[in-house]
Amino acid sequence: MRKKIVAGNWKMNQNKAEAVSFIEALVKEDKPQDVQMMIAPSYVMLDACKQAATDELVIASQNISQHDKGAYTGEVSADMLKSIGVKTAIIGHSERRSIFGETHEILAEKVKQAINNSIQVVFCVGESLEEREAEKAESTVKSQLEDSLFFLSEIEMKNVIIAYEPVWAIGTGKTASPEQAQEMHAFIRSLIVDKYNQHVADATSILYGGSVKPSNAKELFAQPDVDGGLVGGASLKVDSFVELLHSFK
Numbered sequence: 001m002r003k004k005i006v007a008g009n010w011k012m013n014q015n016k017a018e019a020v021s022f023i024e025a026l027v028k029e030d031k032p033q034d035v036q037m038m039i040a041p042s043y044v045m046l047d048a049c050k051q052a053a054t055d056e057l058v059i060a061s062q063n064i065s066q067h068d069k070g071a072y073t074g075e076v077s078a079d080m081l082k083s084i085g086v087k088t089a090i091i092g093h094s095e096r097r098s099i100f101g102e103t104h105e106i107l108a109e110k111v112k113q114a115i116n117n118s119i120q121v122v123f124c125v126g127e128s129l130e131e132r133e134a135e136k137a138e139s140t141v142k143s144q145l146e147d148s149l150f151f152l153s154e155i156e157m158k159n160v161i162i163a164y165e166p167v168w169a170i171g172t173g174k175t176a177s178p179e180q181a182q183e184m185h186a187f188i189r190s191l192i193v194d195k196y197n198q199h200v201a202d203a204t205s206i207l208y209g210g211s212v213k214p215s216n217a218k219e220l221f222a223q224p225d226v227d228g229g230l231v232g233g234a235s236l237k238v239d240s241f242v243e244l245l246h247s248f249k
């Protein structure tokens with residue numbers, strides 16, 4: 001009942017020619033009908049990617065401003081995204097948290113801004129290696145959700161996808177084992193049951209991210225609470241992205 005999704009987070013990769021030729025090639029590939037494809041290019045490529053994409057491919061932004069408009073040099077607003085047809089934004093990626101200092105409060109404002117503008121949110125959570133080793137993985141993820149997402153209403157939660165991305169697995173080649181991923185995903189789903197109800201929990205897609213690649217995706221996506229992946233490195237080549245789309249049982 002919930003969607004299977006493979007989302008590519010291109011981060012600061014792909015210039016215009018690379019981005020557009022990727023989208024044009026992807027559109028022509030043979031893909032499973034029941035998997036939602038999503039690509040998040042850099043802000044400046046969004047419009048070109050949108051134009052090259054068909055309706056089956058969601059083009060998402062990697063970030064969004066928490067402000068409506070005004071003197072915020074370098075920022076991009078929800079209204080600007082909507083004006084080029086972008087209806088999904090990744091919020092709370094660990095690189096935004098750690099490199100750009102996005103706090104729980106800022107992320108809550110970004111979530112509010114997106115949802116108030118009918119922009120779907122891909123909300124990222126995940127613990128650091130130190131937190132996992134100190135057995136604080138679950139409490140970290142719980143507070144990330146409680147502080148920046150769980151103020152939404154049940155209806156607003158319909159427009160949310162959650163991505164669990166353990167920081168120690170991002171770009172490191174070290175993936176969480178399928179069991180570790182399943183354990184955290186089931187925990188996240190139980191938190192949604194506690195805060196909302198079973199219906200909301202069953203309807204919310206929870207993606208795993210962190211060194212997902214064609215060689216490990218099948219096992220990860222086979223876990224009952226893993227509904228797909230948020231993929232960095234392995235989303236940069238059409239072949240491997242398409243392989244990921246075919247990695248669901």
Ligand code: PGA
Pocket residue numbers: 009165169170171172173209210211212230231232233234
């Ligand atoms: P990775 O990145 O697949 O390159 O580890 C995932 C992400 O940061 O979303």
